[in-house]
Amino acid sequence: MKRYVFIPYVLITAIMLLMTACSGSSAPPSSGGEERRGNVERGTDVSYKVLAEYLETPWAIDFHGEVIFLSEREGNIVQIRDGDLSRLPVVTSKPIASIGEGGLLGFVLAPDYEESNAAYAYHTYEQDGAVKNRLVLLQENAAAWKETDALIEDIPGSNVHNGGRIAIGPDGFLYITTGDAGNGELAQDPESLAGKILRISPDGSVPADNPMPDSCVYSFGHRNAQGLDWNSDGELYSSEHGPSGTPGGHDEINKIAAGANYGWPAMIGDARESGMEQPVYHTGETALAPSGVAFDKQDLLYVATLRGSKLYRFDPDKAELETVLAGEGRLRDVKVQDGRIYVITNNTDGRGVPGERDDRLLVLEL
Numbered sequence: 001m002k003r004y005v006f007i008p009y010v011l012i013t014a015i016m017l018l019m020t021a022c023s024g025s026s027a028p029p030s031s032g033g034e035e036r037r038g039n040v041e042r043g044t045d046v047s048y049k050v051l052a053e054y055l056e057t058p059w060a061i062d063f064h065g066e067v068i069f070l071s072e073r074e075g076n077i078v079q080i081r082d083g084d085l086s087r088l089p090v091v092t093s094k095p096i097a098s099i100g101e102g103g104l105l106g107f108v109l110a111p112d113y114e115e116s117n118a119a120y121a122y123h124t125y126e127q128d129g130a131v132k133n134r135l136v137l138l139q140e141n142a143a144a145w146k147e148t149d150a151l152i153e154d155i156p157g158s159n160v161h162n163g164g165r166i167a168i169g170p171d172g173f174l175y176i177t178t179g180d181a182g183n184g185e186l187a188q189d190p191e192s193l194a195g196k197i198l199r200i201s202p203d204g205s206v207p208a209d210n211p212m213p214d215s216c217v218y219s220f221g222h223r224n225a226q227g228l229d230w231n232s233d234g235e236l237y238s239s240e241h242g243p244s245g246t247p248g249g250h251d252e253i254n255k256i257a258a259g260a261n262y263g264w265p266a267m268i269g270d271a272r273e274s275g276m277e278q279p280v281y282h283t284g285e286t287a288l289a290p291s292g293v294a295f296d297k298q299d300l301l302y303v304a305t306l307r308g309s310k311l312y313r314f315d316p317d318k319a320e321l322e323t324v325l326a327g328e329g330r331l332r333d334v335k336v337q338d339g340r341i342y343v344i345t346n347n348t349d350g351r352g353v354p355g356e357r358d359d360r361l362l363v364l365e366l
Helices: 001-023 185-190
Strands: 035-037 046-050 056-062 067-072 076-081 084-091 104-109 117-129 130-140 143-156 164-169 173-179 196-200 217-220 225-230 237-238 252-256 290-295 301-307 310-314 320-326 331-337 340-345 361-365
Touching: 001 237, 046 067, 046 076, 056 331, 056 340, 067 104, 104 164, 104 173, 117 143, 117 164, 143 196, 164 185, 164 225, 173 225, 225 301, 237 361, 301 340, 310 331
Parallel strands: 056 104, 084 143, 225 290, 290 331
Antiparallel strands: 035 046, 046 361, 056 067, 067 076, 076 084, 104 117, 117 130, 130 143, 164 173, 173 196, 196 217, 225 237, 237 252, 290 301, 301 310, 301 331, 310 320, 331 340, 340 361
């Protein structure tokens, strides 16, 4: 009898282990804490800790004191407080559509979050058979983040190129990246919100000093910008995806000026066109698909890359990229906070190869 009982037990144990290994992001989010060594180039050694695991395609990172907030593309906000994780749904008047590269994308807490429990979010939705994006104001309660106001509607969207990054500038205004929705000509159309960086007041109104009268368009000619941050001099930089196909690559880092035209789809790389800005850096034929960016106190720009699957450090003075972290798969966003570098993987986005505990939030100690 013992023989026939023992064999099924081993088989059941093996099956349970296999199911656990294959569960991926279906498991609830959990805290990590284990210190690990990163794979890097040029002999650089970097350690990091895993702060959260089993995240569901996270897209943006923000902070309130020691509390970390993450948006997830399916429509949730994860909060990490003292090592404990919680997840709340985002409830919007037009349902979030996680289509292709779309879904719940950018997220940033309002400056008065302490009193208002408010935040800004950018999400994809469907209306009359079309894919679109919108910017909304949310308020947190015990059960959900609920929309309280729609600030920008009808931003063109598609399965690809939805942009989606939100950042609050040193001037207190909101900056929002939009993609060209797969139609490059829209990026050059001043009447379209596609392929732009937008700038609005916290209440959704158009600032009086915007470069185009009564327009929230701040810069144009962008293909699919997904990173925004300012250096210590208050200069705005953005990351942007280059063309697909042939020629490919030519991903960009741009220094953004009010009213400037960044050339898509008329020019890429080192090409020059009258009235259009060249990038401060481009990747040539190599495709990295840069996403979130963040400056440190030395004005070095950290760049999370998707196809490149590395965290890079960009020196604007030398116009050079240096690898900081590799081997963790696709990386969606990066933030520098209190001397630490936070980065989220994006291996569950349909294009990556998820590990057993993906997606994850990492913090680097340099």
